[in-house]
Amino acid sequence: xxxxxxxxxxxxxxxxxxxxxxxxxLLQQIDRNLSPESFESYRKIINIEPDGRKKEFTYYxxxxxxxxxxxxxxxxxxxxxxxxxxLGDNMWFYIPNVGKPVRITSLQSVVGGIFNNADILSLDxxxxxxxxxxxxxxxEYLLHLKAKTKTVAYDRLKMWxxxxxxxxxxxxxxxxxxxxxKTLYFKEVKDFGGGIVRPAVLETDSPLYKGYKSVMIFxxxxxxxxxxxxxxxxxxPKMELLR
Amino acid sequence: xxxxxxxxxLLIFTxxxxxxxxxxxxYAEEYKFDASEVEKKPYHxxxxxxxxxxxxxxxxxxxxxxxxxYNRNMGDTTKQYNGNLQLEGxxxxxxxxxxxxxxxxxxxxxxxxTTKTTIFEGYxxxxxxxxxxxxxxxxxxNWGKGYAWNPTAFLDRPKNPDDPELSREGYIVASMDxxxxxxxxxxxFTFTPVLMPVYxxxxxxxxxxxxxxxxxxxxxxxxxTDIDLMFLTGRSKTTRYGMDFSRNITTALEIHxxxxxxxxYAQTSVDSNGNQFQRSYNAKNxxxxxxxxxxxxxxxxMEYYRNGTGFNSKEMRDYFSFIDKGYATYMKTDNTxxxxxxxxxxxxxYGRINPxxxxxxxxxxxxxxxxxxxxxxxxxxxxxxxxxxxxxxxxLTYTGITNLEIRLRTIFLVGQKGSEFGEKQNDYRIDLxxxxxx
Numbered sequence: 001x002x003x004x005x006x007x008x009x010x011x012x013x014x015x016x017x018x019x020x021x022x023x024x025x026l027l028q029q030i031d032r033n034l035s036p037e038s039f040e041s042y043r044k045i046i047n048i049e050p051d052g053r054k055k056e057f058t059y060y061x062x063x064x065x066x067x068x069x070x071x072x073x074x075x076x077x078x079x080x081x082x083x084x085x086x087l088g089d090n091m092w093f094y095i096p097n098v099g100k101p102v103r104i105t106s107l108q109s110v111v112g113g114i115f116n117n118a119d120i121l122s123l124d125x126x127x128x129x130x131x132x133x134x135x136x137x138x139x140e141y142l143l144h145l146k147a148k149t150k151t152v153a154y155d156r157l158k159m160w161x162x163x164x165x166x167x168x169x170x171x172x173x174x175x176x177x178x179x180x181x182k183t184l185y186f187k188e189v190k191d192f193g194g195g196i197v198r199p200a201v202l203e204t205d206s207p208l209y210k211g212y213k214s215v216m217i218f219x220x221x222x223x224x225x226x227x228x229x230x231x232x233x234x235x236x237p238k239m240e241l242l243r
Numbered sequence: 244x245x246x247x248x249x250x251x252x253l254l255i256f257t258x259x260x261x262x263x264x265x266x267x268x269x270y271a272e273e274y275k276f277d278a279s280e281v282e283k284k285p286y287h288x289x290x291x292x293x294x295x296x297x298x299x300x301x302x303x304x305x306x307x308x309x310x311x312x313y314n315r316n317m318g319d320t321t322k323q324y325n326g327n328l329q330l331e332g333x334x335x336x337x338x339x340x341x342x343x344x345x346x347x348x349x350x351x352x353x354x355x356x357t358t359k360t361t362i363f364e365g366y367x368x369x370x371x372x373x374x375x376x377x378x379x380x381x382x383x384x385n386w387g388k389g390y391a392w393n394p395t396a397f398l399d400r401p402k403n404p405d406d407p408e409l410s411r412e413g414y415i416v417a418s419m420d421x422x423x424x425x426x427x428x429x430x431x432f433t434f435t436p437v438l439m440p441v442y443x444x445x446x447x448x449x450x451x452x453x454x455x456x457x458x459x460x461x462x463x464x465x466x467x468t469d470i471d472l473m474f475l476t477g478r479s480k481t482t483r484y485g486m487d488f489s490r491n492i493t494t495a496l497e498i499h500x501x502x503x504x505x506x507x508y509a510q511t512s513v514d515s516n517g518n519q520f521q522r523s524y525n526a527k528n529x530x531x532x533x534x535x536x537x538x539x540x541x542x543x544x545m546e547y548y549r550n551g552t553g554f555n556s557k558e559m560r561d562y563f564s565f566i567d568k569g570y571a572t573y574m575k576t577d578n579t580x581x582x583x584x585x586x587x588x589x590x591x592x593y594g595r596i597n598p599x600x601x602x603x604x605x606x607x608x609x610x611x612x613x614x615x616x617x618x619x620x621x622x623x624x625x626x627x628x629x630x631x632x633x634x635x636x637x638x639l640t641y642t643g644i645t646n647l648e649i650r651l652r653t654i655f656l657v658g659q660k661g662s663e664f665g666e667k668q669n670d671y672r673i674d675l676x677x678x679x680x681x
Contacts, residue, residue, distance in 0.1 A: 044276040049616055055645060058280055074281060077289055078646045078680035087430060090467055090491060096331075097410045099385035103469070103489050103497045108536055112616060112642070118494075151494055209614055217276045227373040228424030232431045233462065233469070234376065235422070241335070241370060243283045 023131025023143060029166050030159075031124040034198050038064045040242070041221040042074075045120070047113030050211030057111050059120070062224070062242060066127045068231040071120065072239040083236045084110060086121040089151045094236040101233045106153040114182055114204050114214040118153030125159075128152045139163055154181060165189065167198060182206040192221045288332045289681060290344075295325040297674040302656070306563040308668040309570040310585055323352040329363075329410065340368045346410065363412045376420045383413035384437065386460060386473060387530075388489040388499040391604040391625070392548045392597070394528035395485030395501045397475035398439060398458055401596050404604060404625050405636065405654065414439060414446045431464040441479040450479030467491070481507045495536040502529045508552055513588055515564035517581060526551035532604075540610040546603070547628075553600040554593070556629040560661040562593050599663050601628035617643030632658025632665045646680040 035041070045057040058075040067088040073079040081096040084104075092101040093110055104110065106118035129145035129152070145157040154173040161168050171184040183206070186199035202216040229235060230242065300320045301308055308317075326349040333342045344364040350357050366380025387393030391404035400411050418437040424430065439456040441449050450456075456477025463470045468490040476482040485503035492498055508526040513519050532546030554562070562585070569581030592598060608621035619640045626633035638652035653673045658665025 042276075042281045044280075047616065053643070055617070055643065058276075060281065076645045076680070078291075078642075078648065080287075080289060080680075087464070088467070090464070095408065098408050099383050099410075100387075102388075102390075103491055103499070103534075105491055105497060105534075105536055106494045108495075108542070109610075112610070151491075153494055209611075209616075212614070212616065219276055219278065220281070229373040229422045232422050232424060232433065233464075234420045234433045234435075235373065238370065238376065240283075240287075241340070 021134045021136060021141070023134045024126065026134065026141065026161070026166070027126045027129070027131050027143065027145070028124075030161060030168060031126050033166050034168075035063070035221060036194075036196065036223045037066070037124075038223065038225050039196075039221055040224045042219045044215075044217040044219070045111055045113070045115060046215045046217070047111065048213045048215065055112070060239070060243060062226055062230065062239075064226045064228070064231060067123055068228070069121050069123065070231055070236070070239060072243075079111075081237075081240070082110070083239045084117070084121055085231060085233065085236055086117075086123070087231060088123075089149075091117055091121060092233060092236065094233075096237070101236050106151070114206050114209055114212060115216065116153060119184075119204070125157070129157060140169065165197070180207055182208075192218075194222055196221050196223075285336065286332070286334045288330070290328065290330040291678050291680045293325070293327040293329075293676060293678040295327060295674065295676050297323045297325070297672055299323065299668075299672050300670045301668060302670040304660075305668055306566040306570075306666040307589075310566050310582060310589060311668055313570055313573055313579075313582055317353065321353050323350065325350050338370050340370070342366055342368070344410065346412075361412055363410055374422050377417075378419070379417045381413045381415045382418070383411055384416070384418070386471065386485075386487075387501050388469070388471075388487040389501050389530045389532055389546060389548070390534070390544050390606075391546050392530055392550075392602070393501065394503045394530055394548070394550070395471070395473055395487050397473065397480075397483055397485065397503075398437060403596055404602075405623075405634070414449060429463060429465050431462070433460075433462040435460040435462070439477070439479075441477075446479075452479070454478040456480070481505060481509075497534045498532070499534075500529070500531045502527070504528075505552065510552065510554075511588070511592055512554060512558045513562055513565055513585075515561040515568065517565050517568075517584060528552065542606075542608050542610070544604070544606040548597075548602040548604065550597060550600050550602065554598055555600055556662075559593075559599055559630065559663055562588065563661050563666045599627050599629060602626065603628055617641055627658070627663045630658065630662035630665075632656075632662035634664050648676075648678045648680070650674075650676040650678075652676075 040062045043059045043061060045059055047055045057073060057079055060072045060074055063069040069086045071084045073082040083094045085092045091104045091106060093104045094101040104117055107116055109116045128148060130148055131143055132146045133144040135142040140163055141161040143159040143161060145159060147155045155176040156174040158172040159168050160170040167189065168186050173181045175181060182204050185203040187201040187203060188199060189197060190200040191197045200218050204214050298320055301317055328347040331344045333340060342364065345360055346363050347360040362381060364382045366378050366382045368376055368378040370376050384398045386397065387395040391407050393402060398414060403409065416437050416439045418435060420433055420435050422433040437458040439446060441447060441452055441454050441456060443452055454477050456475060456479050458475040460471055460473040468488055471487045473485045483503055483505040487501040489499040505526040507523050509521060509523045511519055511521050528549060528551045530546055530548045535543045566585045569585050572581050573579055603626045606621060606623045608619055610619055612618060612620060621638050623636040624633055634654055634656050636652055636654040638650055640650045642648050653671060655671045656664045656667045656669055
């Protein structure tokens with residue numbers, strides 16, 4: 001009897017790794033659920049001040065593969081024609097009046113407000129972060145992520161993920177010392193067609209900007225393939241041709 | 244004291260205008276994302292309308308004041324009112340696109356009222372594939388990585404470092420961009436050949452007429468660094484070669500640089516007695532700069548520019564001394580011969596935006612100070628390193644109202660007698676720019 005119990009316990013212990021959560025695979029799944037690897041989409045970015053005043057931007061985005069993303073401002077008129085490009089850790093900003101792309105850094109913000117360039121030109125999480133730990137709760141996972149390199153805007157992320165849909169519901173962005181920089185809230189899961197079901201609204205607030213809020217609303221997300229040459233400095237003034 | 248009072252009054256005006264006049268209009272708005280907002284049209288018309296008054300304060304002891312106003316009394320200050328309209332239009336059909344940008348300036352100053360419209364750009368482009376773009380017409384090429392200066396911008400009109408982001412008039416060219424992307428250390432390569440005709444009535448202010456000039460730029464994104472190699476040859480200007488680079492070092496720090504070599508640059512200088520000297524040499528120009536953002540959202544842009552075609556401190560001093568002598572002669576004899584000679588030189592090499600050799604540029608801007616969004620105070624220093632003269636420009640920009648941008652700025656010009664900024668005709672200027680985009 002004792003022998004049988006020992007064998008059963010041994011079997012359970014040996015079987016445990018089979019059920020352990022593979023954090024990296026989970027993160028890759030989250031990335032794919034948020035968007036196809038190559039796609040186009042439209043976003044409205046809204047900065048809201050404590051007294052309710054708002055500033056809105058309309059932004060067209062194209063992405064290819066793991067590390068190529070570009071965007072074009074469509075509105076307001078003061079921003080129209082401005083475009084952004086990210087290739088891995090490299091980021092550029094094109095202003096029609098200036099007439100040439102200039103390098104920007106991930107902590108700057110081309111729209112002001114709480115979203116910085118890393119938020120607007122975000123790559124797949126699995127490209128920039130390693131999963132250090134996964135905590136399993138009743139309805140969600142809590143992922144502890146650590147930036148792969150020093151060039152990533154936030155050193156640590158805590159990501160709450162809804163188990164059923166494998167979609168993030170909240171992300172806390174922190175410095176290396178664990179100081180909270182901002183919190184992202186994923187809201188209003190919507191079917192965009194083509195098998196893309198994801199949150200349509202991304203809200204953020206920050207203890208560094210008390211009372212301020214920034215919101216991203218997603219629309220018309222669809223799979224689309226692009227040539228690599230679309231993601232080059234030469235193409236930045238011509239991005240309107242993609243629409 | 245007076246200038247301080249004017250500056251403070253305008254500052255308060257800017258703040259009140261932005262905080263209260265439009266606040267109630269915006270507060271009632273609700274946001275929505277309607278699909279019709281992103282519908283694409285085959286044409287686009289836009290631009291901005293600008294009201295741009297300037298108050299100039301004169302430095303009556305400065306050489307350039309004497310040169311420009313030797314025969315009139317201008318008082319202590321003068322006002323200039325500018326109304327500017329920049330219009331942009333484009334039309335797309337298939338692989339082709341037409342683009343036009345015009346700039347109209349209506350100016351009211353002590354010289355009277357003038358209105359002038361300039362076609363800044365107007366060209367057609369063909370894009371047979373995402374790798375290839377061909378363009379023909381008037382356009383700006385904007386070569387170089389520098390923020391305030393671009394010694395490698397061989398085919399562009401010079402930037403004004405006081406307003407480096409302003410649109411400029413282009414030249415008539417035929418150009419092509421061929422781009423190829425790769426995986427590996429070299430991620431992108433672009434080849435840009437350019438042809439530039441210089442004939443009577445076509446680009447005739449570029450250089451010697453009756454020549455077809457050729458230029459090319461080779462761009463590489465290599466090991467996460469932007470690198471350009473370029474040249475210009477033809478007989479309108481002497482042959483010149485250049486290179487530039489730009490790279491992000493950290494999430495908050497970017498560095499950039501430019502170098503150019505101008506073969507056989509011909510420089511005309513003058514001594515304090517008006518004797519002219521000419522020399523020809525290979526001029527080396529370079530620029531090194533950085534853009535740095537600290538955690539408090541303060542951005543620093545710093546550049547050092549070595550202008551190999553510029554004059555040294557003694558040559559600048561001699562020129563100003565020659566103006567002073569010409570002015571003294573005029574006051575005694577009414578003879579303007581010497582002043583006319585200095586005026587001719589001022590229209591040439593001495594009247595360039597930055598005629599000297601060594602410059603430093605520093606701009607510090609603070610986004611949203613004290614957590615007040617959309618206000619950006621900034622201060623800009625442009626210094627002549629050799630004669631220690633400089634311009635210092637504090638400013639406040641407000642962008643919190645959709646499509647409206649308000650900037651209030653003062654530029655102080657400081658320097659000893661005989662120095663570049665000390666001899667400019669103004670002590671300071673105050674300008675207010677209210678720009679509405681549509």
